[in-house]
Amino acid sequence: MKIIFCILFVLPGICFSQTSSENDTRIGAGRKEFIHSTILKEDRELWIYVPASFTKSSPNKYPVLYLLDGPSFFYSMTGMVQYLSSIGQIPEIIVVGIANTNRIRDLTPTHSIRWSDGEQDTAVLGCSGGGEKFIAFIEHELIPYVDNVYATTPYRMLVGHSLGGLTVLNSMINHPSLFTSYVAIDPSVWWDNHALMKYASRQLLGNDYSNKSLFYASANTMSKGIDTSRVSKDTAYGNIHVRNNVQFHRILQKIPPAGLQWSWKFYGEDNHASVPLIAGYDALRFLFKGYKLDKDLNDTSITVDYIIAHYQHLSTLMHYTVLPSESIVNSLGYNFLHKKNFEKAFQFFYLNLENYPTSANAFDSMGDYYLQRNERIKAIENFRKALQLKELPETRKKLKELESVNRKG
Structure with a gap:
């Protein structure tokens, strides 16, 4: 032994x-x-x-x-x-x-x-x-x-x-x-x-x-x-x-x-x-018990205020400022965008831009929001900002298509 x-x-x-x-x-x-x-x-x-x-x-x-x-x-x-x-x-x-x-x-x-x-x-x-x-x-x-x-x-x-x-x-x-x-x-x-x-x-x-x-x-x-x-x-x-x-x-x-x-x-x-x-x-x-959200991401009752309050609680738990997860907030934005709840979708995408102003993905997502709303000028603006931060092939493709449509229009 x-x-x-x-x-x-x-x-x-x-x-x-x-x-x-x-x-x-x-x-x-x-x-x-x-x-x-x-x-x-x-x-x-x-x-x-x-x-x-x-x-x-x-x-x-x-x-x-x-x-x-x-x-x-x-x-x-x-x-x-x-x-x-x-x-x-x-x-x-x-x-x-x-x-x-x-x-x-x-x-x-x-x-x-x-x-x-x-x-x-x-x-x-x-x-x-x-x-x-x-x-x-x-x-x-x-x-x-x-x-x-x-x-x-x-x-x-x-x-x-x-x-x-x-x-x-x-x-x-x-x-x-x-x-x-x-x-x-x-x-x-x-x-x-x-x-x-x-x-x-x-x-x-x-x-x-x-x-x-x-x-x-x-x-x-x-x-x-x-x-x-x-x-x-x-x-x-x-x-x-x-x-x-x-x-x-x-x-x-x-x-x-x-x-x-x-x-x-x-x-x-x-x-x-x-x-x-x-x-x-x-x-x-x-x-990290208590770190995860107690609501499913598909729950339509989720609000930006709920997310902010949850991460304020986590900040107290962890003893430092915990920003809302970019990926989770992004997912919530797209969930509401697909449900045509544009007000909530904008709030979540905007929250990411506030917290992650150097994230190409955050600007790309806001571009998708404006694209869905058929606000092409604002969509182009956000896609360009995303590409200034990082070269994203999908973003580049969407921007070229929009610029082409604008030229033809």
């Missing part, structure tokens, strides 16, 4: 970290970047995804999700972020995946040379205990770099699995002002004879977690015939991981941290290796 635990806790994040050549900076939906860390005395590789709406001239700003063991979970996490944000379930988010150089060193908050069964392993664990330096790198070098290069909001998430989950909890307990929300996926709270758990209660009581959130996921690594109600009394080494997670759950229940919104979920059908995907999805849904 110990060999299995070694594989689970050491390999994630190092066996998948080199999936493209050093000169190839493109990685699917994102790209690789490198920064030098004075604190860690080494270069660090980052895998970064930015939403499609990101441009240097756009007023959009985005929350940032910092992902430990980045290359291992980059594609799954960015895929979920991209899809859920496109349907209005969560905001658009920048994802920063942190690649490993020395995982054991960086993701362990204290020095220990013992595995969870007590066996010593100086060869593998001798470098452990660099977690505080790693968090210092994130706080003083990585976050300032990302904030300087990209359009970010104060909302920051930290997501980690296994030893990464331990780092998430360490950050929440010992550095509570650094992140807004935390996702600890099957964390290795057994580390160093449960050192973190031993002082968690005391530290959690002393911190203010107002407007902060934690999602804690526990996988099923128990022996057959054991359940979460019996595992606490069980002493088998093979059940230690779930037993520790149940114990941490009880700490949260017994001493609820002030202001913290938290959820603990046990995944009975997932093991340590399979749980990150489903837990990551559930975490995003939990952390």
Whole structure:
């Protein structure tokens, strides 16, 4: 069993970290970047995804999700972020995946040379205990770099699995002002004879977690015939991981941290290796509960005032100004345009122009509105403005057809 635990806790994040050549900076939906860390005395590789709406001239700003063991979970996490944000379930988010150089060193908050069964392993664990330096790198070098290069909001998430989950909890307990929300996926709270758990209660009581959130996921690594109600009394080494997670759950229940919104979920059908995907999805849904509209986009009772009020509520929830989603407002505009409700259609298209004055798509949509109203001069004006901002083949085609009709007329 110990060999299995070694594989689970050491390999994630190092066996998948080199999936493209050093000169190839493109990685699917994102790209690789490198920064030098004075604190860690080494270069660090980052895998970064930015939403499609990101441009240097756009007023959009985005929350940032910092992902430990980045290359291992980059594609799954960015895929979920991209899809859920496109349907209005969560905001658009920048994802920063942190690649490993020395995982054991960086993701362990204290020095220990013992595995969870007590066996010593100086060869593998001798470098452990660099977690505080790693968090210092994130706080003083990585976050300032990302904030300087990209359009970010104060909302920051930290997501980690296994030893990464331990780092998430360490950050929440010992550095509570650094992140807004935390996702600890099957964390290795057994580390160093449960050192973190031993002082968690005391530290959690002393911190203010107002407007902060934690999602804690526990996988099923128990022996057959054991359940979460019996595992606490069980002493088998093979059940230690779930037993520790149940114990941490009880700490949260017994001493609820002030202001913290938290959820603990046990995944009975997932093991340590399979749980990150489903837990990551559930975490995003939990952390951004209330983000989506409570009305269907086809609901004809939706008004501009309703949309504005909803996003004002989100701004309060997120602690920064959240603009109404350009894509959602655009869809509403076309819904009412197709229903010949021109007054509402204009209001939604105009709202996008107010919020996104450098969006070619917003001007193109207003052009479609005027085209539908047979106001060709105003349609041409908006299509031209759209093309000044960005070359859009469909817009160019509509403009040529209108100009041709005007010349003939």
